[in-house]
Amino acid sequence: MRIDETLLNEAKAYAAKNGRSLNSVMEDALRQLINRSIEVAERPRVELITSAAEPGFQPRVQERFDAGEKLEHIASDLFDEELRDAAC
Template structure:
């Protein structure tokens, strides 16, 4: 077995800092890796929501972009509207 020398040196330093053997550190790391794989396999799959709306910005935002405004300025204005009304002005 070959282990990347830099990784091995980090593991040795970690073991020394924590008063552990290199073997125990490597065993724990392998256990954690295997447990994560098992947990990930047991997790239910997430169904993503898909929109049938056209891709792009709201028409008013797109008009401002087409007029040469920068998106960050438009977003700042939208943030102001949200602060004033509690909703996005459309």
């Protein structure tokens, strides 16, 4: 077995710093690697929600944006409209 010399030196330094043997550090690292791969394999698959919508702004937003209004102002107005609608 060959181990990258730099990695081996880092492992030795870690072991010395933590009062452990190099063997115990290597065993722990291998256990963590194996356990992590098992955990990843056992995770349930996540289905991402996708949209069929066209990219870009809604037409009324795009019109204001094309007219030179800043997006932050348009967004602020839309937020205010939603608050008014929610209050009714």
